[in-house]
Amino acid sequence: MVDLLLxxxxxxxxxxxxxxxxxxxxxxxxxxxxxxxxxxxxAPPRTVYKKDSGGLSALFVAARMGHHRVVNEILEWCPDAAELRDDNGGTFVHAAAKEKSDSFAKEKHRHSVVSLAIENPMLRGLLDVQDKDGNTPLHLAVAAGAPRVVDELLRKGKVRADILNNDGRTALDLAAGSTSFFTTVKLVVMLVGFGAQLRPQRQDHLKLWSGHDSIAKDIERTSDSLAVVAVLIATAALAAGFNVPGGYGEKTGEANLEDRLVFKGFLVLDISAVAASVVAVILLVYGKASRSAGSWKSFAAALQCMWASLICLMLAFYAVLDAVTTTKAVYRYGFPVIFACIVVLSIFIMSRIEPVRTSLTVWRFMCHRAKSSRQTGWRFMCQQRCHLKGWHAVQRQFPLAGAYVLNLCLFTATYVLIGIVGFVGISWLEQLQRMF
Structure with a gap:
């Protein structure tokens, strides 16, 4: 129809x-x-360059909406349209980066527009362009709270993270304006991991992240629910301890399976689940009552204990199946089902709390303070001193970012050590029992 009309x-x-x-x-x-x-x-070529009353061409409109196919179509017809600027001096990459997203799908679409500029060698020069306010696409993506776009610009676009805008702010400075905890952590981890620093300023003028106070309130509200969950885990573990698999002997009152190595493994796991969940309750109560800087540490430690107690409880259930059955069905069906439950649970949790898309960026963030160089002499010492000053400034302005990443690493280590090693250990216990 459009062809006929035209x-x-x-x-x-x-x-x-x-x-x-x-x-x-x-x-x-x-x-x-x-x-x-x-x-x-x-239409004649000038149609592509025509701007609306807001100073936007059709290319900018498509970029703002995240329609990368339309952006690609326009650039194929008119490659020079990539040089168009809006009234503020921004390119279409600026337009894609600065739009705030209220959903994951919209950010993904705008991320595709930025990827289009990164993958095209003729457009890569637009990635570090500054508008009239001195903002690069990285500045605008951070201000908009778009971690996927920031990750794409830093990891694939190799953009500079140290550029100052007209207000003297770096992209890392703008991360302090985010009100979402997870978004802020993602932005800080990515930016610091790729060498971004805060602007030079007096240390007593540093302001904490704007959402720091709201985190304390969120922790206080969440602690009540988590305490109930921890008590339920402890109750389930205690019930399993009193109702041991195989029952008790009528005369001695001792467990019938007490000589089985798998049964002893069940007792260790069950006791660990009870202890970890009780410790979690104590930490949650303490953190809520203290209302101090230590409340975050208590909350994080309580989450680690709850996660460990859940894994121990699931492993204890697997040990029960192994102890009371003599068929190989427990290995064929029980092991895969329980292990799959743990994997699915881990993937679901990690998809919600993982700060970045690649573990390499997390590693770069963790090693940022211990950054080394082969240089020697006074020049190296001066560089190291400036580097440490910048890291200390980041720690003061975003105190929870480093703690969050550290606890995430502990969370992953707990899953690997207790989950995977636990399953393998229980299987080996049964094999050792049969050998001796």
């Missing part, structure tokens, strides 16, 4: 409405690449 009257492609929007603007906003292609075939 064939009948080609001038329709250049007409604008009250806001200065042409049909190309409308089609770019909708993300309809077929209509955009039809308009580009019929």
């Amino acid at each position: 064939e009948w009257r080609p001038a329709l492609a250049e007409q604008v409405d009250g806001s200065g929007s042409s049909p190309l603007h409308i089609a770019s906003s909708d993300g309809d690449s077929d209509v955009v292609r039809a308009i580009l075939r019929a």
Whole structure:
């Protein structure tokens, strides 16, 4: 239909409405690449460069909405359109980076537009361009709270993270304006991991992250629910301890399976689950009552204990199956099912709390303070001193970022050590029992 209309009257492609929007603007906003292609075939090249009353061309509209196919279509027809600027001096990469996303899907679409510029050698020069305010696409992506876009710019785009805007702020400075804890942690981990630093300023003028106070309130609210969960875990573990598999002897009152190594493993796991859950309750109560800087540490330690108690409880259930059955069905079905439950639970939790998409970035963040160089002499010492000063400033402004990453590493280590090693250990206990 669009082809027929434009064939009948080609001038329709250049007409604008009250806001200065042409049909190309409308089609770019909708993300309809077929209509955009039809308009580009019929309209003169100047249509691509036409701006609406807001100073945006169709390329900028498509970039803002995250329609990477439309952006690619326009650039294929008019490669010079990539040099267009809006009224603030920004490129279409700025337009894609600065839009705030209220959903993961929208951020993913805008991330695709940025990826388009990164993958095209002719467009990579736009990645570090500054607008009239001195902001690069990285500045705007951080201010918009878009971790995926920031990760793409840093990891694949290799953009500079040390550029100052006209206000004298780096991209890391703008991360302090985010109100979401997880978004802030993601931004700080990625930026610091790629060498970003805070602007030079007096240390007594440093301001804590704006959402720091809200975290204390969130911890206080969450502690009540987590304490109930920890008590339930302790109750389940205690019940399993009193109702041991195989029952008790009628005369001695001792457990019938006390000589089995797997049964002893069950007791160790069950006791560990009870102890860890009780410690978690104590830490949660202490953290809520203290209302001090230590409340975050108590809360994080309580989460670690709860996670360990859950893993121990699931391993204890597997040990019970191994102790009371003599068939190989427990290895064929019980092991995969329980292990799959732990893996699914871990993946679900990690997808919600993982700060970055690659473990390499986390490693770079953790090693940032211990950064080394082969240089020697006074020059190296001066560089190290400046580096440590910058790291200390980051710790003061974002005190929870480093603690969060450390606890995430402990969380992963707990899963590997208790989960995987525990399953293998229980299987070996049964084999040792049969050998001796």
